[in-house]
Amino acid sequence: MADATTKFTLPESDIPTHWYNVQADIEWPLDPALHPGTHQPAGPEDFAPLFPMALIGQEVSKERWIEIPDEVRDIYRLWRPTPLFRAHRLEKALGTPARIFYKYEGGSPAGSHKPNTAVAQVYYNKQEGTKRITTETGAGQWGSALAFATNQMGIKAKVYMVSASYKQKPYRKSMIETWGAEVVPSPSPDTKAGRDILAADPDSPGSLGIAISEAVEDAVMRDDTKYALGSVLNHVLMHQTIIGQEAIKQMEMADAYPDMVIGCVGGGSNFAGIAFPFVPDRLKGKKIRFIAVEPEASPSLTRGKFAYDFGDTAGMTPLMKMHTLGHTFVPNPIHAGGLRYHGMAPLVSLLVAHGLIEPRAYHQKTVFDAAVQFARTEGIIPAPEPSHAIRAAIDEALLCKESGEAKTILFHLCGHGNFDMSAYEQYFSGEMVDYAYPEEAIARAMESVPVF
Ligand SMILES: *Cc1c(COP(=O)(O)O)cnc(C)c1O
Numbered sequence: 001m002a003d004a005t006t007k008f009t010l011p012e013s014d015i016p017t018h019w020y021n022v023q024a025d026i027e028w029p030l031d032p033a034l035h036p037g038t039h040q041p042a043g044p045e046d047f048a049p050l051f052p053m054a055l056i057g058q059e060v061s062k063e064r065w066i067e068i069p070d071e072v073r074d075i076y077r078l079w080r081p082t083p084l085f086r087a088h089r090l091e092k093a094l095g096t097p098a099r100i101f102y103k104y105e106g107g108s109p110a111g112s113h114k115p116n117t118a119v120a121q122v123y124y125n126k127q128e129g130t131k132r133i134t135t136e137t138g139a140g141q142w143g144s145a146l147a148f149a150t151n152q153m154g155i156k157a158k159v160y161m162v163s164a165s166y167k168q169k170p171y172r173k174s175m176i177e178t179w180g181a182e183v184v185p186s187p188s189p190d191t192k193a194g195r196d197i198l199a200a201d202p203d204s205p206g207s208l209g210i211a212i213s214e215a216v217e218d219a220v221m222r223d224d225t226k227y228a229l230g231s232v233l234n235h236v237l238m239h240q241t242i243i244g245q246e247a248i249k250q251m252e253m254a255d256a257y258p259d260m261v262i263g264c265v266g267g268g269s270n271f272a273g274i275a276f277p278f279v280p281d282r283l284k285g286k287k288i289r290f291i292a293v294e295p296e297a298s299p300s301l302t303r304g305k306f307a308y309d310f311g312d313t314a315g316m317t318p319l320m321k322m323h324t325l326g327h328t329f330v331p332n333p334i335h336a337g338g339l340r341y342h343g344m345a346p347l348v349s350l351l352v353a354h355g356l357i358e359p360r361a362y363h364q365k366t367v368f369d370a371a372v373q374f375a376r377t378e379g380i381i382p383a384p385e386p387s388h389a390i391r392a393a394i395d396e397a398l399l400c401k402e403s404g405e406a407k408t409i410l411f412h413l414c415g416h417g418n419f420d421m422s423a424y425e426q427y428f429s430g431e432m433v434d435y436a437y438p439e440e441a442i443a444r445a446m447e448s449v450p451v452f
Contacts, residue, residue, distance in 0.1 A: 006088060008250040010081035015073055019120075020241040022276040022347060023234065024064035025283060028354055030234075030346060031321035034308060039452050042318040049220045050227045054124040058235035066238065068120070075119045075152055079108040080242070084250035085413075089377040091397070098400035099256060100393055102413045103247045103274055106380065110175070112415030113270045114145030114230055117239035121228045122149040131224040132156040136186065136211030138266075139165050139337030139385070140172025141415060142230030147181035157181035160188060160214040162340075163206035164333045171419045186211040193217050193314045207330045208341045209313035216316050231267025232311065232320075232345045240273025247410065248277055258410035260289040260396060264388040265301065265359075266338045268292075268345030270414035275357070276347075282356065290357045291396075292348065293388040295367070297435040298331040300324060300344045301352055301359035303442060309343060309449045319450065322349040325437070326445030332435040334364050335423035336384040342445070360392055363434035367391045368427040371417070383415040384423050 023030060032041040047056045058066060068076075087100040105113035125133060133150055135157070137143030143159035150157040159176050166173060166185040176183045186206045187194035193213035197204050204210070212229075219227035229236060244261075251257060261278055263271030275290045282288050294301055300323045309324040311317035322343045329342035344352075351357045364384070371387035373394065374380070382390060393411040400407050417424070426432045 005254065006086055008084040008253045010246060010249060012077050012081070014246070014249060015076050015080045016068065016242040016245045017073070018065040018067050019238045020245060020277050021061055021064055021066060021238050022279050024062050025280050026351070028350055030350055033318040033320050036310065036315060036318055039319070046318060050216065052124045052128040052130060052226060054127065055121060055235050058238060059233060069123055072120050072123050081246045082107055082243070084247055084254070085378070086254060087378055090374060093373065093377045094394065094397050094401065096397040096401045097404060097406040098397040099406065099408045100397055101251065101254065101256065101258070101408070101410045103243060103410070104380065104413045105243060105270070106413065106416035109148045110141060110145040111418065112141045112145065112383065113240055113243060113273060114141050115148055116242060116273070117230065117236045117269065118145040118149035118228070119152065120239045122146070122153050122155060125226055126153050126155060130155065130226045132158070132222070133226055133228050134158045134160070134215040134218040135228045135230065136160045136162070136208060136215045137230070138162045138208045138340055140169050140176070140419070141338055143183060144172055144175040144179070145230065146228055147176040147179035150181060151179040158218065159183040160186040160211040162186055162208060162211050162337065163204065165337045168422060169419060186214050188214060190214070191217045205330070205333055207313060209327055209329070212312035213314035213316055216312060231269040232343065234347055236269050237272035237276065237345055237347055240269050241276050243273040243412070244275060244277030247274060251410065256408050258288060259407040260291055261410050262291045262293065262389045262392045262396070263412040263414070264339060264385045265292040265294050265344065265348065266341050266385060267343070268348035270412055272345060272348055274412040279356070291360055291392055292352065292357050293360050293362065293392045295334055295336050295339050295388065296361045296363045297334045297437055298325070298340045299361045299437060300342065302361045303437070304344070305446060305449060306349055306353050307449050311343060320346050322346045323352065324449060325442055326448040328448040329445040331437070334435060335420065335426070336364065336367070336388065338385040339388070362388055362391050363436070365427070365432055365434050368424070368432065370394050372427070380413065381417045382413055383417040384420055386412060386414045389413070
């Protein structure tokens with residue numbers, strides 16, 4: 001009986017064969033990325049020092065389906081398809097008539113959704129002769145995913161890890177090293193961008209924007225090296241759509257269809273991965289809500305501006321039209337390290353601007369309340385990032401309890417929290433504090449948004 005089932009699993013033959021490109025279905029044009037110097041639309045040649053041509057092509061493609069290479073699908077087999085769970089125990093604890101489902105990506109080698117795109121990006125780099133890849137990492141999930149993928153395909157990697165996380169999460173650093181990649185705290189003395197920041201502030205906790213500047217500079221200085229980004233860009237979001245495609249099949253197995261899809265947003269990729277495959281239904285008039293949840297400490301969707309801004313702190317990357325807090329924004333060191341970014345994926349931003357996606361922000365203590373309630377009912381200890389989605393899912397289920405409506409909620413549990421125990425420790429000891437980003441600090445960082 002479908003209703004008693006806890007875990008909906010698919011065979012390996014159901015690993016999706018194509019990535020879904022939402023750009024084929026939305027009518028609103030995506031504003032082009034602009035060259036950082038000339039402010040003219042950036043062409044393939046502007047991106048060529050950083051990315052292989054295949055990924056540059058995917059970035060601007062309007063094709064609805066893009067075939068996944070066999071070698072990539074073969075590596076996906078190590079953990080895909082991922083399970084969909086019915087949260088029977090959480091539902092019972094809440095006393096809600098709502099049905100809660102969650103798609104779990106924590107069973108990948110790196111413990112999150114990130115390897116879905118890491119494997120694809122490394123594959124295309126290898127095809128085009130790249131020998132070494134640089135990247136940044138915030139909380140360490142992306143760095144470990146890239147280290148896993150480069151190790152599988154025999155390519156070197158160097159990871160610039162946000163200094164605050166490097167100190168807070170030593171085990172993520174060790175994972176990166178276990179898979180054979182090099183990792184340094186950012187800002188580092190290895191690049192000009194890093195040295196400039198260190199000269200102004202030797203104790204800088206770093207930020208994703210700073211680490212991106214370093215990784216990009218390293219890649220453009222060397223012929224054998226390219227750069228990989230773990231979120232934000234169109235092709236990265238597209239690689240994650242295998243999550244939503246599997247979820248659609250699994251919800252059918254459960255004889256259910258979501259009234260709402262909920263995910264956390266840092267750069268937007270895990271959210272897009274689960275939500276975008278449902279967008280065609282919504283465009284055809286189906287009632288389905290998409291809720292994107294971010295931290296109050298890094299509120300780009302709820303308090304930022306939809307404008308062209310740089311992807312990094314030093315202003316080296318092309319300008320993208322997105323919700324931004326200003327590229328000089330340095331967030332407080334909250335525990336959801338993966339959600340500390342000044343910008344947001346242009347595709348997610350566009351759909352928020354047109355009202356298709358509802359943004360929402362929470363403080364970290366209430367997020368950890370939800371995380372602990374989830375761990376004590378469903379068992380899995382969630383990462384701080386998807387705990388934002390859990391908070392929203394629980395709140396929606398409690399609204400159902402008040403109204404008596406039996407809604408169907410699907411949320412994305414995009415990673416486990418087994419390397420985040422120091423955050424849980426702070427929560428239990430009562431040392432955790434809520435940071436809202438002060439209005440004047442936002443206004444100050446916003447002045448760095450270029451005007452032209
Ligand atoms: C990287 C990461 C995030 C944030 O990035 P998105 O691109 O918004 O998905 C959230 N959760 C986990 C577990 C991550 O690893």
